[in-house]
Amino acid sequence: MSRMLVIKTENCPQSHSCPAVKVCPVGALSQSGFSAPVINYDKCIACGKCSDFCPKKALELQR
Numbered sequence: 001m002s003r004m005l006v007i008k009t010e011n012c013p014q015s016h017s018c019p020a021v022k023v024c025p026v027g028a029l030s031q032s033g034f035s036a037p038v039i040n041y042d043k044c045i046a047c048g049k050c051s052d053f054c055p056k057k058a059l060e061l062q063r
Contacts, residue, residue: 003046012036012058020050
């Protein structure tokens with residue numbers, strides 16, 4: 001069963017640079033200004049590093 005990363009925008013404060021963007025080992029997350037991050041699913045390997053790093057738990061791996 002594959003996992004998929006989702007963004008819970010209601011948990012994302014969108015008032016700062018997203019710290020989880022910097023920890024993605026494949027560059028699958030990007031952010032424009034202070035908006036919620038965007039996931040490039042073609043790059044995402046669903047490793048969970050970003051979801052583990054997100055202080056507000058706005059990034060979540062789902063099955």
